[in-house]
Amino acid sequence: MKRILFSLLLVNISLFGFDYHLKPQKVNDTTWCFLGKLEAPSKHNGGFMSNHCYVNTGKHYVLIDAGGTYEIAKQAYEQMQKIADLPVSTVILTHEHDDHWLGASFHKEKFNAKLVGVASINKNYDKNSKTRMFRMLSADAIKNTKIVKVEQEISEPTTLKIDDTSFQIIPVGVKAHASEDLFVYVPKNKTLFSSDIVMNGRITSNRDGSVIGQLKAVKMLEKMDFKNLVPGHGFDTSKNAMNETKQYFTLLKQRVLEAIENEVSAQDITKVVKMEEFKNKALYDELNSRNVFDAFNELEFYEEEE
Ligand SMILES: [Zn+2]
Numbered sequence: 001m002k003r004i005l006f007s008l009l010l011v012n013i014s015l016f017g018f019d020y021h022l023k024p025q026k027v028n029d030t031t032w033c034f035l036g037k038l039e040a041p042s043k044h045n046g047g048f049m050s051n052h053c054y055v056n057t058g059k060h061y062v063l064i065d066a067g068g069t070y071e072i073a074k075q076a077y078e079q080m081q082k083i084a085d086l087p088v089s090t091v092i093l094t095h096e097h098d099d100h101w102l103g104a105s106f107h108k109e110k111f112n113a114k115l116v117g118v119a120s121i122n123k124n125y126d127k128n129s130k131t132r133m134f135r136m137l138s139a140d141a142i143k144n145t146k147i148v149k150v151e152q153e154i155s156e157p158t159t160l161k162i163d164d165t166s167f168q169i170i171p172v173g174v175k176a177h178a179s180e181d182l183f184v185y186v187p188k189n190k191t192l193f194s195s196d197i198v199m200n201g202r203i204t205s206n207r208d209g210s211v212i213g214q215l216k217a218v219k220m221l222e223k224m225d226f227k228n229l230v231p232g233h234g235f236d237t238s239k240n241a242m243n244e245t246k247q248y249f250t251l252l253k254q255r256v257l258e259a260i261e262n263e264v265s266a267q268d269i270t271k272v273v274k275m276e277e278f279k280n281k282a283l284y285d286e287l288n289s290r291n292v293f294d295a296f297n298e299l300e301f302y303e304e305e306e
Contacts, residue, residue, distance in 0.1 A: 018071060018140060018141050019075070020048050020071075020072060020075050022034055022072070022075050022079050023079065024054070024076070024079050024080060024083065025235075027230060028189045028227070029189065030055055030056045030057075030165070031054070031055050031056075031186070031189065031191055031228075031230075032054045032056075032080065032083065033052065033230055033237065034048075034051065034052050034053070034067065034072075035051050035234070035235050035237075036048045036049040036067075036068075036099075036233065037049045038202040038233065038282035038283065039282065039283070040283065041068065041099060041132060041133055041136045041137060042136060042137075043137060043138045046069070046071070046072070046137060046141035047067075047068035047072060047102075047137050047142070048067070048068065049068065049099060049233070050065065050067065050097075050100050050232060050233055051230060051231065051232055051233060051234070052064065052066055052067045052073075052100070052103065053065065053193060053230055054080050055165060055167075055186060055191075056083075056084055056086065057089070057162045057163035057164060057165040058164045058165070059086065059163050060086055060088065060089035060090075060162055060163060061080065061084075061087070061089065062088075062089060062090045062091075062092070062160075062162050062167060063088060063090070063091040063104075063107065063113075064094065064193040064230070065091075065092070065094055065101065065195070065232075066091050066093065066100065066102070066103035066104035066106075066107060067100075067102075067103030068098065068099040068100070068102055068133055069102055069103055069133060069137065069141060069142055069145045070105050070106045070109075070142075070143070070145040071106075071143065071144065073103030073104070073105075073106035074106045074110075076103075077110075087113075089111070089113060089162055090113060090116060090160065091104045091114070091115050091117075092116050092117055092160075092167065092169060093115060093116070093117030093118060093121060093150060093182075094118070094181060094182045094183070094184070094193070094196070094232070095118055095178040095180060095181045095182070095196060096120040096124055096178055097196065097208075098132055098133045099132075099133065100195070100196070100232065101148070102133055102145050102146075102147070102148075104148050105144070105145055105146040105147075105148050106144070108148050115149065115150050115151050115152070116150065116151070116152040116160065116169070117150045117152075117153070117154060117182065118154065118171075118178075118180040118181070118182060119155060119180065120178065120180045121149070121150045122149055122150050122153065125147050127146070127147050128147075131147075154169050155171060156171065157169070157171070164188075165186060165188055166186070166187055166188065167185075168184065168185040168187065169182050169184050170182065170183050170184070170185065170220070172213065172216070172217045172220060174213045174216060174217075175208075175209060176197055176209055176214050176216065176217040177195065177196040177197050177204070177208070177209045177213075177214065177217070178196070178208045178209060181195050181196065181197055181217065182195060183195055183197060183220070183221060185226070189227070189228075190225060190226050190227040190228070191226065191227065191228045191229075191230065192221065192228065192230070193230045194221055194230065194231055194232060194242070195232045196231075196232030196233065197214065197217040197221065198218075198221065198229060198231040198232065198234070198245045199231050199234050199244070199245060200233075200234035200235070200236045200243075200244045200245070201234045201235055201236065201244075201281060201282055202233055202234060202281055202282035202283045203248075203278060203281050203282070203283045203284050203286075203287045203288050204233075204245070204248070204291070205287050205291070206287075206290075206291045206294055206295070207290060207294065210298060211252055211253050211256075211295050211299065212253070212299075214245070214249045215250065215253065218242060218245060218249065221242060222246075227239060229241040229242055231245075244278075244281075248275065248278060251275065251277070252275065252295050253295070253299065255273045255275075256269065256295045256296055256299050257302070259272045260296070260300060266293070266300075269293060270289040270292045270293055273292045274288075274292075275288055275291075275292065
C-alpha cells in the first residue's frame with residue numbers, strides 16, 4: 001500500500017510540476033521577499049528553503065539572491081509581476097551556497113540580468129558542476145536550472161546605482177558563513193540584507209564558516225543604520241532579526257573555549273556543549289552538534305586578539 005501511495009505521489013509531482021504557492025512578503029514600500037522553509041533542501045520542499053528578495057528601483061527589479069532553482073525563481077517572478085510588471089536588471093549573489101544562486105539561471109535567460117556577486121561562485125563551479133540541489137531534488141524540481149557565472153565579482157565595498165536606488169555591497173572580508181560573504185544595504189529605506197550571516201528560527205550550518213568570522217560579520221552589521229534586516233533564512237525581517245545569531249555564536253565561542261580550558265576532548269565536546277537555548281529551533285538535531293564540533297577544531301588553538 002505504501003508503495004502505491006508513493007508512486008501516486010511521484011505521478012502527481014511529475015504531471016503537474018511543483019507549485020510552490022509562493023507569496024511575496026512585503027518588507028517596506030519597495031522591498032518584497034520570498035522567505036523559504038526552515039528545512040534542508042529535499043524532494044518535498046523542492047529547494048524552497050532560502051530567502052530571496054526583490055527591490056523595485058522604479059523601472060526595474062534588483063534582486064538580492066535568486067532562490068534555489070530556475071523554477072522557484074520563475075514562480076517568484078510571476079508573483080512579483082502582479083505587484084509591478086518590471087524586468088529584472090541585476091541579481092546580487094551573496095555567497096556560493098547553491099540554494100541562494102542557482103535560480104539566477106532564470107533571470108539570466110529571461111532578462112539577461114547582470115549577475116553581481118562573490119568570486120567563489122566562479123572559482124568553485126563550472127557548467128558541469130552537480131551541486132547539492134542537483135543531487136537532492138527531483139528531476140522535475142531542478143529542471144531548466146543551470147550553473148551561471150558571476151559577471152561582476154565584488155571584492156571590495158561597491159555601490160551600484162540602479163534607476164533611483166543605491167545598493168551598497170559590502171564584503172565581510174574574512175571567512176564567516178562561507179569563504180566569501182556579501183551583505184547589501186539600501187540607504188533609501190534603510191534595509192539591510194545580511195545573507196546567511198544571519199538566520200533566525202533555525203540553526204545555521206557553519207560547515208564552511210568560522211565562529212570568529214561570524215562574530216566579526218555580526219559586528220559589521222550592527223554598525224549599519226537599518227530599519228529592517230532580512231536574514232538568509234528565517235521569517236523575522238525586523239530590527240531584531242540578528243539577535244538569535246549573535247546569541248548563538250557568542251555562546252558557542254564562550255562555551256567551547258571554556259570546555260577547552262577544562263580539557264574537554266574533541267570526542268566529548270558535543271556532550272558538554274549542547275546550546276540548549278536553541279533546542280527548539282528548526283534543524284537543531286541535524287546541525288547543532290556539527291557546529292559545536294567544528295567550533296572546537298577552530299578554537300582549540302585560538303588566542304584572543306588584544
Ligand atoms: Zn543558505
